[in-house]
Each structure stands twice: as structure tokens, then as C-alpha cells.
Amino acid sequence: MTTQYTRQKSGITSGSEWQSFSGRGSRGVNTGLLLLYGIGLGAALMYILDPDQGRRRRALLRDKLVGATNQASDVIGKTTRDLRNRAQGVIHEAGSALNFGENNAQEQGNASESEAAINTRSRAAGR
Secondary structure, three states: OHHHHHHHHHOOOOHHHHHHOOOEOOOOOEHHHHHHHHHHHHHHHHHHOOOOOHHHHHHHHHHHHHHHHHHHHHHHHHHHHHHHHHHHHHHHHHHHHHOHHHHHHHHHHHHHHHHHHHHHHHHHHOO
16 A cells, blocks of 8 residues: 555655545546447448448438438427417407407497398388
8 A cells, every 4th residue: 555655755656546446537537437348339330331231221221311301390390380279269269359349339330230130121112
């Protein structure tokens, strides 16, 4: 233990060497996790770039990506139309609520005109 302390104190080794034993690099990055990421990336590249089956795998991957892109585009289009229609409905409802007093007076005027026309026809028919 004293030799490690003196080596570290004399500046022969840096502190990062001691940190690497704990699984952390000099910036606090987990070196084991980086190793697993590297292994996974290498395996994926080997799988895709395989000279025998790689072309078929790349075509399948491309087809799946195109399909997912088309599906996402369809969903976005439907959602856009739905939101636009809902907004138009809200605007229409708000306009109807603001014009309620005017429309109600007009409807009552129209109703009395209709009743007057019916009464006039009834009298003319002799009923």
C-alpha cells in the first residue's frame, strides 16, 4: 500500500489508473458499458455487412424503414386533419354562441312570419 501511495505521490502514475480499477475512466464513463456497446455495434455491422446474406438483410431493413416512414406519415396526416376539423368545430361553436342572441331574435321573427302566412292561408281557404 505504501508503494502505491509513493508512486502516486511522486507522479509516476496518474489518478486515472486507480480509477480504472473501479470500472470508471478519467471522465467518469463506465468502461465496461463502452465495451458492451462496442461489441454490440461490431456484431450489428457484421450482421448487416455479411457478404453472403447481407444484401438480403439490408433490403429487408430498408423495406421496414420505408414502411415505418409511410405509416408515420399517414398517422401524422390523419392527426393533422383531425385537429384541423376539431379547431374548425370549436370556432364554429364559439361563433354560434356569440351570435345566439341575434339568431334567436331572427328565428322568433321568422316563426311569427311563418305563423302569419299559415293563418292567412287558412283564412283564405275558409277554415
